[in-house]
Amino acid sequence: MIVAEIVHHRHQFSMAIHHQFYTVQHSLPLLLLLVIQLSSLQFHSHGYDLQNKYFINCGSSSNAKDTESGKTYVGDSSQVSYSKGSKTESNQSSVPSPIYQSARIFPSQSFYEFPIDTAGTYIIRLHFLAFTSPSNLSSATFNVSVPNFMLLQNFTPKNYTKSPLVKEYYVKISLGKFRFTFDPLRFSFAFVNAIEVFLLPRFLIANSVTGFDPQPAIGQNSLSTYSGVLTRALETKHRLNVGGNNITSSADLLWRTWFLDDTYLIDGQNAKSSQYSGSIPLTAGPDDDGPNANSYTAPENDVYGTARWINVTSENITWSLPVDKNVNHLIRLHFCDIWSIQADLTIFGMYIYDQFALLIGDDRNVSNKLPAPYYYDLMVQSDNSGFFRITVKPNSSAKVLRAFLNGLEIMQMVDSSDLSYLEDHSNGNTSVLPVVLGSVLGGLVLVALVVIVLVWRLKTNKQKPVEGSDWLPIPATAGGSSHSRTSRLTDGTIQGSPLRNINLGLKVPLQDLQLATKNFDEKQIIGKGGFGNVYKGVLKNGMKVAVKRSEPGSGQGLPEFQTEIMVLSKIRHRHLVSLIGYCDERYEMILVYEYMDKGTLRDHLYNTKLPSLTWKQRLEICIGAARGLQYLHKGASGGIIHRDVKSTNILLDENLVAKVADFGLSRTGPLDQHSYVSTGVKGTFGYLDPEYFRSQQLTEKSDVYSFGVVLLEVLCARPAIEPSLPREQVNLAEWGILCKNKGILEDIIDPTIKGQLDQNSFRKFSETIEKCLQEDGSDRPTMGDVLWDLEYALQLQRGAIHREPHEDSSSSASASLQLPNVRRLPSLSTLSEVDDMSIAMGDRSDTADDSVFSQLKIDEAR
Known part of the structure; x- marks a missing residue:
């Protein structure tokens, strides 16, 4: 592209020479002039120089030599132009460098202008030191802009009275005059001590x-x-x-x-x-x-x-x-x-x-x-x-x-800014007028909108069914009470809501969910589980949702209901479900998720009419789920252990982005010197960590084991437990490790992907499975290690890393790093726990019963 530009420029000049040559009858003076112009277009093909450089000592007619760099800054009256009406002030006290002994002060919108005769990328620096002066430089507040860019906005140097501030930028500048505009805020002024503008080597910053x-x-x-x-x-x-x-x-x-x-x-x-x-x-x-x-x-x-x-x-x-x-x-x-x-x-x-x-x-x-x-x-x-x-x-x-x-x-x-308002104003105070008018008009519009919304809300509230509406059959045990489901304990004693510390802004009115699901019509059911039915719904704002509703009037699932809300209202990650809302009115326990178009991971692996996932897609889904689990383990105070990792709790959106769901069994990690949490065993057979089952000591490595089973499911496209198979093949984890040890793991791979596997990618993936399924939790990798291995397997599959088979047989490096933007969950340490042997014999839902949450606001959900 650069060569093309050079050729283009040279072609333009050659055409100009040709035209001028014949127009002026071989005029020698004009030809010489054009040759000079051509020579001034520098292509930097013969080395970099600093022909175009400005080091300006602002507010002074004298030169000053910078103590640190040794550069000489020239007095601004000799090289560049600036607005009339500015004034200067000097500083006689001790300063870090002579360039800070003077300043040019602009009481209104003003500028410095620099002639530029070589186009290119320039480095520009602005020097500020609010030294003691009659103007009180530390009180200045102003903007600084150059063509198309606002460099400083509402800037004040009040923190730079002892040591200077240097603001440095890289800007592409065209031929002509380059202007710095200083725009004081109302009743204030602007100033600068020194300015640098000089051309950079051509390729220092690439486009x-x-x-x-x-x-x-x-x-x-x-x-x-x-x-x-x-x-x-x-x-x-x-x-x-x-x-x-x-x-x-x-x-x-x-x-x-x-x-x-x-x-x-x-x-x-x-x-x-x-x-x-x-x-x-x-x-x-x-x-x-x-x-x-x-x-x-x-x-x-x-x-x-x-x-x-x-x-x-x-x-x-x-x-x-x-x-x-x-x-x-x-x-x-x-x-x-x-x-x-x-x-x-x-x-x-x-x-x-x-x-x-x-x-x-x-x-x-x-x-x-x-x-x-x-x-x-x-x-x-x-x-x-x-x-x-x-x-x-x-x-x-x-x-x-x-x-x-x-x-x-x-x-x-x-980013570039619209600075057109600077062009026609020479006074900084007059430039404030459009802003003031805009603010007043904007405020009037906002007030009008608020009035309209309030009137509309009052009108719609009058049209809503009353509390005794026939929309929903209320359990006989309810007695017509309007208490929330979570405000009554199983012994019948009315207590304060256990959810009182949760963000109630996520609460969705029951009537909205009745409308969304056509009064919980059976035709809207998209899944069933131990918690209850899952309905497909459409909210009034058009958003598709999955509504998970417990069996009305049952005492089942209250701890899980509370836990899921507490977890999901406090954390957020691209690969974890995000809470839209919940409802606990009239003895109901309802969770609302964003609808996931592609359902669960298991839906795409076996016993399905859906197209088979490619090996690359499967790797990317596993990586997404691992990222979500890694965030759970390392992104919260004490960490969170999911405790029910399985292929039906990994959901896929329309782009096959994986999100980990169903946090009803989650627990916070150990908060003391122990490396485990003592708790009753919960989970799903086939995915359950054998060490956790024996010792009832829960660790992050329990999730790693369960995830290892998921990886095997992805590879083999069969359930974690299949009773119809011969005894040694019933448990997928045991069967997979046996085949790995015998060197025949390739024999049980899903036939639809066998021809797609890069051997190095498959080997890295199978090694990861083997490490996850170690009997001793201390021998298993962290989820960060697993994530690193899967990303490496994907790179090998993509051909990004060229290796010979078996060249990369050693285990991968750990990547168990703490994730950014951690939201701490102090309240999660109080998650209620029922220490019973609650283990599902299989997956609790056969379809997309768990769909992801979103923090999107819903009409009347606040």
């Missing part, structure tokens, strides 16, 4: 990079191509010299500052620091576009010559860095193997938000001559935790166990 989605939809790859990076601005959020010291701007060819990573490390005692004694050779020039580093990518000896590393497969190094929520960021990771004498020995995993992102060390585009500095760029959207979690972890399959990181940069993407 297309790899995009990474930590939780891709089923059928979608987590890696993709992200184009259009340079159509936005990038703001530097973090620049870390990992394992090394602070790097001042004088040691960086682009005058960047690199900071220590210590404060961002999680469990930093696991990370070792190293420093290379020799010099780091560079194999790339200024015009090379990566992944090999050049002299402008980072200071080679200071960044690539230091690192943090680890060489234990059960450990990892994780950094947690604060960022804005739910915003795209460009993450640049710097690597240099300063230990190995040969390439391809050290291969390890890099994770973001505890999800596998890249395999580092096997890139053939990286120089084989060690040490070889290189980098990777990823575009990733931050989640709503306010932090990025970045992890490196050794790969047990590598010849040398080591994971490392040398440097890390995080740049936030700034």
Whole structure:
């Protein structure tokens, strides 16, 4: 594309020369002029230079030399233009650098303007220090924008009275005049101490990079191509010299500052620091576009010559860095193997938000001559935790166990803004008028909407059936009481509702559910289980739902009902069901879930007319379910143990995204020094952990065993218990392990997928099953380990990792990392527990009886 652009520009100029040449009768002066214009269009083909650079000492006519970088900042009156009406102030007290001894102050909307004669990506920096002055700089509040981008909004420097703040951005700039607009808020002013604007090497920031989605939809790859990076601005959020010291701007060819990573490390005692004694050779020039580093990518000896590393497969190094929520960021990771004498020995995993992102060390585009500095760029959207979690972890399959990181940069993407209101206003106060008018009009519209909604609500309430409606037969034991089902104990004593601490905003009126299910018509039943019937329904807002209703008037399932609401109202994850609502009116116990179009995982495996799932689809479903269980185990205070993992409790949406459901038997993990929870045995035969059954000591590894059975179901497409088979084949887990030990596991694979299996993928998957089904819980992997193995099996199936059969026979590295955005559940420690031997002889539902929840609001559900 870049070559095409160059050819296009040259073609345009050649056409211009041709036209002008014949128009002016071979006019030599004009021809010379055009030649000069052509030469001014720089293609950077002969090396990078800093012809276009501005370092401006604002508010002063004198030059100032920066103490740290050594650069000379020129007085603003000599190189650039700025708005009239501004004023200057100076500071005579001690400052970190002479560039902070003056400031230009703008009492109204004003600008700085820079002539640009070379188009490209520029780095721009704004320096602020609110030194003591008559204007009281710390009280300023203002916006700063450049064409198409708002860089600072409602900015105040009140926290920067002693040390300066430097805001750094990467912006693509066209030929012409480039303007910084300073727009004070009403009754305030704007100021700046220094400005930098200079051209970057052409390939320092690429327009297309790899995009990474930590939780891709089923059928979608987590890696993709992200184009259009340079159509936005990038703001530097973090620049870390990992394992090394602070790097001042004088040691960086682009005058960047690199900071220590210590404060961002999680469990930093696991990370070792190293420093290379020799010099780091560079194999790339200024015009090379990566992944090999050049002299402008980072200071080679200071960044690539230091690192943090680890060489234990059960450990990892994780950094947690604060960022804005739910915003795209460009993450640049710097690597240099300063230990190995040969390439391809050290291969390890890099994770973001505890999800596998890249395999580092096997890139053939990286120089084989060690040490070889290189980098990777990823575009990733931050989640709503306010932090990025970045992890490196050794790969047990590598010849040398080591994971490392040398440097890390995080740049936030700034979307383009409509700044047209700035064009016709020279006074900052007048620009406030449209905002004020908009706010007033918006407020009037909001008031009108509220009045309309209230009138409508009053009208519809009058039309609703009264409490004695004939919609629903009320059990004789109810006596017409309007008490909720959960407010009466089995001994008949009226008590306060056990759900009083639950988010009652999720409560759905019974009449709404009657309407949704056609008064619980039998034709709407889509499943039956021990809890009761499951109905398909449509709410008034058009949302399809699955409504799970207990048998009216029965005393069954109250603890499970309470537990499921308490769990699902407190946690949320892409691969766990999300609660829409519940109803406990008139002795009812009803749970409302989002309708799942594809039903349960078991529906797609055997005894079904549905199309067979491909092996790749099955792997992706297993990965989704493992992510959900991993979050349960590590994402809550003390962790949550599901206790009823099976194929009918793994649900699939229209895109075959897996979600773990049915939390009625869930328990919080151990809260004391024990590694288990003593409790009565509950679960489903065929999936039940034998160690838990014998000892009644529940651990996270009990879920791992059950999940191992699910993995076998997925592979073999048969039930966990099949009494009609010969005795040794009745229990799938026992039969599967026996076949694995005999080396005949391939003989019992689902015939519909036999021809699809990559042998390495199948081998990794079968090893994972074997580890999950170990008799001793301590020998089983964590769910994080299982997730890592499954993701690796999927990569092998996709052909992303090329290995010879049996080259990767060792067990995979653990990935049991804590997940971000954890919502703690202190109330879950009080979950009621009936310690009886409650074990289902089989699955409690034959169809999609458990569908996922959603936090979506429903009409009149609040």
